[in-house]
Structure formats: structure tokens, C-alpha cells
Amino acid sequence: MTVLLQDLTVAIQVAFGLLAIATLADWIRRRDAQRTYLVLALVFLALVVLIGPNADQLGVSRQPVTDITLVIFLLSGYFLLLFRDSLIPLGASARVIITVGITIIGAVGIAAGLPSDPNVAHTPFQVVALSAVVATWIVCVAEPILRLGRASIGRPAVEGSRLRALSLGYAGLIAVVLVGTLASSLTQNQGVVLATDVVALLVVPLLYASFSPPVWLRRLWSQPEEDEFRGALHDLLLYTPDRAKLAERALDWSTRLVGGASGFIVDSDGKILVSRGMTTDEVAQHSARAPSNHSTLVVPLDLAHGKGSMTIVAGPFTPLFGQDEVFRLRQYAGSITAGLDRVSLTDRLAALEKAKSEFLNIASHELRGPMTVIKGYLTMIAAGSLGDVPPKTKTVLPLLIAKSDEVNSLLEQMIEASRLEDGRMALKKERSDITELTDAAIENLRPLLSDHELKVDMPPRPVWADVDPDRFQIVVRNLVSNAVKYSPSGSRVRVRIKPNGAHAMLSVTDEGIGIAADDQPRLFTRFGRIENKATAHTSGTGLGLWLSREIARMHDGDLTVESETGRGSTFKLDIPLDRG
Ligand code: ADP
Numbered sequence: 144m145t146v147l148l149q150d151l152t153v154a155i156q157v158a159f160g161l162l163a164i165a166t167l168a169d170w171i172r173r174r175d176a177q178r179t180y181l182v183l184a185l186v187f188l189a190l191v192v193l194i195g196p197n198a199d200q201l202g203v204s205r206q207p208v209t210d211i212t213l214v215i216f217l218l219s220g221y222f223l224l225l226f227r228d229s230l231i232p233l234g235a236s237a238r239v240i241i242t243v244g245i246t247i248i249g250a251v252g253i254a255a256g257l258p259s260d261p262n263v264a265h266t267p268f269q270v271v272a273l274s275a276v277v278a279t280w281i282v283c284v285a286e287p288i289l290r291l292g293r294a295s296i297g298r299p300a301v302e303g304s305r306l307r308a309l310s311l312g313y314a315g316l317i318a319v320v321l322v323g324t325l326a327s328s329l330t331q332n333q334g335v336v337l338a339t340d341v342v343a344l345l346v347v348p349l350l351y352a353s354f355s356p357p358v359w360l361r362r363l364w365s366q367p368e369e370d371e372f373r374g375a376l377h378d379l380l381l382y383t384p385d386r387a388k389l390a391e392r393a394l395d396w397s398t399r400l401v402g403g404a405s406g407f408i409v410d411s412d413g414k415i416l417v418s419r420g421m422t423t424d425e426v427a428q429h430s431a432r433a434p435s436n437h438s439t440l441v442v443p444l445d446l447a448h449g450k451g452s453m454t455i456v457a458g459p460f461t462p463l464f465g466q467d468e469v470f471r472l473r474q475y476a477g478s479i480t481a482g483l484d485r486v487s488l489t490d491r492l493a494a495l496e497k498a499k500s501e502f503l504n505i506a507s508h509e510l511r512g513p514m515t516v517i518k519g520y521l522t523m524i525a526a527g528s529l530g531d532v533p534p535k536t537k538t539v540l541p542l543l544i545a546k547s548d549e550v551n552s553l554l555e556q557m558i559e560a561s562r563l564e565d566g567r568m569a570l571k572k573e574r575s576d577i578t579e580l581t582d583a584a585i586e587n588l589r590p591l592l593s594d595h596e597l598k599v600d601m602p603p604r605p606v607w608a609d610v611d612p613d614r615f616q617i618v619v620r621n622l623v624s625n626a627v628k629y630s631p632s633g634s635r636v637r638v639r640i641k642p643n644g645a646h647a648m649l650s651v652t653d654e655g656i657g658i659a660a661d662d663q664p665r666l667f668t669r670f671g672r673i674e675n676k677a678t679a680h681t682s683g684t685g686l687g688l689w690l691s692r693e694i695a696r697m698h699d700g701d702l703t704v705e706s707e708t709g710r711g712s713t714f715k716l717d718i719p720l721d722r723g
Pocket of ligand 1: 655672
């Protein structure tokens with residue numbers, strides 16, 4: 144047991160020695176001012192562990208060594224308090240009081256001439272002085288433990304874990320110091336000594352992890368947050384509606400992920416898209432500065448309109464961005480760029496769509512008035528109401544009237560389409576005989592049908608359905624005029640109504656150019672026209688079938704097609720019947 148304890152004492156000294164060397168080396172390498180006090184606290188603590196028990200072997204008079212150890216011991220606590228002050232300021236007067244207080248306690252400790260061997264009997268003054276020194280150190284250490292422990296809540300994963308490791312490490316040290324100095328009776332018990340030695344040994348990796356955690360540990364700490372980040376990023380990129388919101392959330396997550404405290408995103412036009420935890424002046428200062436350094440991470444964003452960037456500035460306790468963070472942030476930068484571009488594209492498309500439907504709306508309304516006048520006068524001229532018409536002029540009048548009807552029905556389609564888009568299409572349903580409505584629609588198209596053989600096949604009795612009569616006729620007119628448009632002169636166009644249980648099927652069949660199976664899904668989309676040799680000379684808007692299917696569906700019915708290239712098409716309108 145004694146040998147084991149001796150070995151443990153050596154191990155503790157070696158461990159603290161290594162801790163001092165490693166933290167010092169790390170600090171010199173990165174010249175990181177913010178952690179200076181923490182390095183000093185750890186190095187001084189290591190010196191206490193190294194010098195204290197070896198005072199006898201130093202070959203100099205014992206008392207000065209003991210006094211120096213006492214000062215170093217107090218300073219190790221004082222520097223930890225100053226480190227806490229650099230993270231969470233104590234206030235100027237508090238700092239002065241503490242400094243003066245510690246100096247007085249140190250002076251009292253030296254004046255008491257404390258013995259280096261704790262087992263030697265102490266005078267009452269020495270007991271008071273020793274208690275005051277230990278109590279001061281404990282206060283200096285306990286206060287930061289509590290403050291930093293509390294500050295760790297809600298911090299980025301790595302930063303929070305580092306603060307917790309630091310608090311835990313120092314809490315272990317307090318326990319060791321308390322047992323070792325105050326409860327000296329306990330130090331006679333080998334079991335207790337063993338336990339405190341083990342705790343002292345375990346404290347070392349904790350303190351080192353808090354100071355400079357290795358990559359694997361950082362990754363382990365940040366893993367849960369990273370998983371959450373991935374899920375959040377997915378939602379963020381796919382569903383965030385505007386760029387500002389997306390940039391804000393992306394920046395928020397990115398700073399959390401690498402343990403940064405603040406940052407900003409610059410758009411391709413140089414404007415600041417979003418900033419976090421920084422004033423406008425600070426953002427301007429940072430964006431004017433050169434690329435990344437050890438406390439600032441700048442990641443380029445290759446946006447569709449040019450280069451943007453994301454800058455993350457380190458938090459006070461995570462001043463260093465390792466390779467790992469840089470790599471991870473670059474990885475996510477690609478996704479953030481895609482997300483920002485996606486939103487711009489969606490915005491542009493939406494603006495384009497809006498412009499298109501505004502144009503539809505304005506153009507159709509503006510054209511309707513003049514067309515009504517033209518059609519009216521043409522009809523009056525044809526009827527002879529405006530006097531005799533020369534025979535040659537008379538022959539072209541039916542064609543002019545048919546063409547003005549065509550324009551009118553196009554305008555009607557455009558108006559209805561823009562109503563549908565704006566959600567302004569309200570059906571005016573009434574119980575109607577759909578055979579009668581179909582007849583009326585066909586009648587309207589008569590001039591168009593002169594070159595085709597029209598066959599109508601309908602039941603002799605009424606077929607009642609609850610429909611909007613005007614909209615129902617729009618669908619029929621569209622299907623019949625398409626059948627005429629897309630089939631050769633002289634071919635047959637057949638219109639059929641067949642009641643079938645609770646539904647009726649209105650079908651329009653032609654013997655025309657037909658539609659390839661691959662093209663069929665596109666027929667019913669807005670502006671969906673099929674461009675090929677056969678349709679090259681037929682004009683149209685591509686709105687008719689889209690509008691017709693929407694109208695059918697608003698009636699709880701549907702519009703479908705069966706077709707084969709070169710063999711004609713059948714469009715089927717399914718409408719629920721009125722059973723009342
Ligand atoms: P439009 O006829 O004004 O172009 P539609 O929405 O009515 O618009 O039709 C969309 C496309 O479907 C047409 O451009 C045409 O290519 C095709 N189409 C429609 N009806 C037929 C048909 N009966 N036969 C062959 N192709 C058709």
C-alpha cells in the first residue's frame with residue numbers, strides 16, 4: 144500500500160508537470176491572450192504540486208520554499224479568478240478588494256512561518272493563518288467553478304463541455320485540498336489518502352480537456368448537437384420561405400456548431416444579410432479585415448449571383464478554431480449556399496408567376512371591351528341592320544364572326560385562368576340538365592365545326608347534375624374546339640354523354656393527331672402545350688385543358704385523356720349526378 148501511495152504521488156507530480164508543459168506549449172504556439180490567466184492558474188497549480196512535497200530535497204532553507212509555495216498556491220487561485228473575470232467581468236472595485244485581500248492573507252501566512260510538514264504541531268496563530276490561506280484559495284476557486292458552471296448552460300456544446308470540465312476539475316481539487324490540509328486526522332488513513340490521490344490524478348485530464356480538448360473529444364461533445372443540426376438544416380433549407388430568415392437560422396446553427404459567439408453573413412452584392420451578437424460597426428470592421436485567423440473563421444459562399452461569405456467570430460472560451468471546425472463549416476457552407484439560392488430562385492419564380500397572371504388579367508380585361516364592340520357590329524352588318532352589304536363582303540362575314548368568337552373564347556379562358564390563380568373562381572352551381580348545356584355549347588361553336596363531321600350521342604331525357612352552367616360550357620367548348628383544332632378537316636368529332644350510376648361521363652373523341660403517352664401528363668398543366676410538327680401551325684395558350692380539369696375537380700369530377708399518336712384522342716369528363 145505504501146509503495147502504491149508513493150507511486151501515486153510520483154504519478155500526480157508527473158501528471159501535473161505534463162499539464163503545465165502542455166498548456167504552456169499550447170498557449171505559446173497559439174499566442175492566445177484570452178487564456179493567459181487560465182494557463183497561469185494551471186502552471187502555478189502544477190508548481191505547488193511539484194514543489195510542495197519536495198521542499199526537503201531542494202537543498203535550500205525550508206522556510207523560504209514553504210513561503211514561496213504558499214504564495215504560488217494563492218496565486219493559482221487568484222489567476223483562476225482573473226480568468227473568470229476575463230469571461231464574466233467581476234467589476235473594478237471587486238478586483239481591487241480581492242487583490243488587496245489576497246496580498247494581506249499571503250503576508251499573514253508568511254508572517255506565521257507555516258511549517259512545511261503538515262503533521263508538525265501548529266501554533267494557534269499558524270492554525271488561523273493556514274485556515275485563512277486555504278479558505279481564501281477555496282473562495283477564489285469555488286466562485287469561478289459556480290459561475291463558469293452556470294455559464295456553461297445553453298452554450299455551444301464544445302464550449303459548454305469545456306467549462307463543465309474545468310469546473311469539475313477544480314471541484315475535485317478543492318476536495319483534495321480540504322481533505323489534505325484541514326482534516327489532517329484523515330490523512331493518517333491510507334484508504335482516504337489513496338482516494339484523494341486518485342481524485343487528484345483524475346483532475347489532470349479534466350483540466351487539460353477544458354484547456355485544449357483533442358479533436359476526438361470535441362467531436363464527441365458536439366455529436367448530439369451536430370445530429371440535431373443536420374435535421375434542423377434539412378428543414379431550414381427546404382422550408383424556410385425567405386433569405387433573411389434562412390440566413391439568420393443558418394448563422395445561428397453555424398455559430399453553435401463551431402462554438403463561435405458571434406458572426407455575420409455577407410450576400411453576393413456585399414450587403415450584410417444577417418449578423419448575430421455584433422454591432423454594425425463591429426461587422427464593418429470584421430468584414431474589412433483579411434480572411435480567417437485563429438479567432439475568426441471566414442467561409443466563402445458560392446452563391447448563384449457571385450461570392451458571399453460567412454464569418455464566425457470565436458467565443459471567449461473557444462478562441463481557437465481547429466481544422467475540424469473549419470472543415471465542418473466548409474461542408475455546411477455548401478448546403479447553406481444551396482438553401483439561399485433556392486429561396487432566391489423561388490422568389491424569382493413567384494415574381495414571374497405573379498407578373499404572368501397580372502398580365503393575363505390586364506390583357507384579357509382590356510381586350511374584352513373592344514372585342515365585344517367588333518363582334519356586335521359584325522353581327523349587325525351580317526344581319527343587314529347597317530344597310531346593304533356588297534355580296535363579296537358578305538362571303539367573308541361568317542369567317543370574321545367565327546374568328547371574333549375564337550378570340551372571345553380565348554379571352555374568356557384567360558380571365559377564368561387568372562381568377563383561378565388568384566383563388567377568385569367561385570362556382571355558381573345549380574341543378575342543370577347537362578345534355579342541354581352541352582347542346583348550347585356546341586351551338587356556340589357551330590361556325591368552327593363546318594369542316595368536320597359532328598356526331599352527338601346523348602340520352603333523350605335530361606341528365607341532371609349540380610353544376611355551374613357557364614363553367615361547364617367552358618369545358619365542353621374547350622374539348623370540342625380542341626378536337627376540331629387537332630384533327631384534319633372532314634374527320635369525325637364525336638360528343639357523347641353516358642350516365643353511369645352516380646356519375647355521368649361526357650366524352651369528346653376525335654380522329655386527329657393524338658398525343659404521345661409521354662406528353663400526356665403535361666397536357667393539364669398551366670401553359671402546357673405540346674410542341675411538335677403536328678401542332679406547329681396550331682396556335683393556343685395552353686390554358687384550356689388546365690382550366691377544364693380544375694373546373695371538373697371543383698365539381699368533384701375529373702378530366703382524363705386516352706390517346707395514341709396519329710390515332711385520335713378521347714377526353715373524358717366525369718361529373719357527379721344530382722340524385723335529388
Ligand atoms: P391550347 O389548345 O390552347 O394549346 P389546351 O390546354 O387546350 O391549350 O391544350 C394543351 C395542348 O394539348 C395543346 O397545345 C395540344 O398540344 C394538346 N391537345 C389538346 N387537345 C388535343 C386533341 N384533341 N388532340 C391532340 N392534342 C391535343
